Amino acid sequence: MNNKAPRPATSVVAIARPSASLKWVAPCLLFFGLGLIVTDQIKPQxxxxxxxxxxxxxxxxxxxxxxxxxxxxxxxxxxxxxxxxxxxxxxxxxxxxxxxxxxxxxxxxxxxxxxxxxxxDYEAVWLNPELSARVVADTGGAFARSVLIDHGRDREVAKGMPAVTSSGVVGRVQDVGHHSARILLMTDLNSRIPAMLEKNGERLVVAGDNSAQPRVHYVRTDVPLAIGDQIVTSGVGGIFPAGLPLGTVTSLTPVTGRSELEARIQPSVNLSKLAIVSLLPTAIADDPLAEEAVPDQIEAAPASEQATDG
Known part of the structure; x- marks a missing residue:
């Protein structure tokens, strides 16, 4: 006859119940995350x-x-x-x-x-691309249209460097980490690029608005702009070299109450399928914001999302 007393049944609920020391982990992480969000909105730097x-x-x-x-x-x-x-x-x-x-x-x-x-006695200031980098992810945050590349300060990537492909302009480096960097695309709301009409050199500004086709500002009604015309960089401001393809005009719309047209362009680069980008050296060592190159009439983006040339 077996005289051993039966073992008490272990409750599944008791096994699954977390210890008292772990009960505060989730609330602490929640408040920490909320604190980061609030801090990012108030003082993102x-x-x-x-x-x-x-x-x-x-x-x-x-x-x-x-x-x-x-x-x-x-x-x-x-x-x-x-x-x-x-x-x-x-x-x-x-x-x-x-x-x-x-x-x-x-x-x-x-x-x-x-x-x-x-x-x-002309002396060129634009050099060959310094390096190429792989696009590893799309990123969001304050910049709705941006991508992440796998090179950073370890490869001498600097803020403000123009990013291009063989088809044309992609954007410019906005943030730099040690092993990575974020490129602000030309379609982003914060992007402003001094441009010109390729066929006659008429000065324009290409401005992103988070849509697939950026806008073209300051097109006077007397400018012979037509659907299918090519828009290229003007070189004003010393950020992008002159003559880099930006896109092709796809639509023209009169601006109410002003003798101007608003045009939209299809970017020369397929920004939804970026794999490799090349980075050009910027001619300005300390990377100023080059806002002087963009006419003052452009309304700035909200202060929390303000940035510079794409």
């Missing part, structure tokens, strides 16, 4: 180091995730291209012929430009 520290810590993880995703996307894309290989090859052959013709014209213009520079 106090929380910027914390935010960039978190970004620095998460960038390696985001970069590791981006690599396999990019590999899968490349494999799918390669499979699709194989289905249209003959048509693509023919298109590239014709494009190559056109490029050869442009190359001859470019050589002639380069020689002509060299002679003119020597004539006026």
């Amino acid at each position: 106090l929380t910027d180091p914390v935010k960039m520290a978190v970004v620095d810590a998460t960038t390696p993880v985001l970069s590791a995730i981006a690599h396999p995703v990019a590999s899968v996307e490349n494999a799918v894309s390669a499979g699709k291209e194989l289905l249209f290989l003959h048509e693509e090859n023919e298109r590239l052959r014709l494009e190559n012929e056109r490029l050869r013709a442009w190359y001859v014209a470019a050589q002639r213009l380069s020689a002509e430009n060299r002679d003119l520079r020597e004539l006026v």
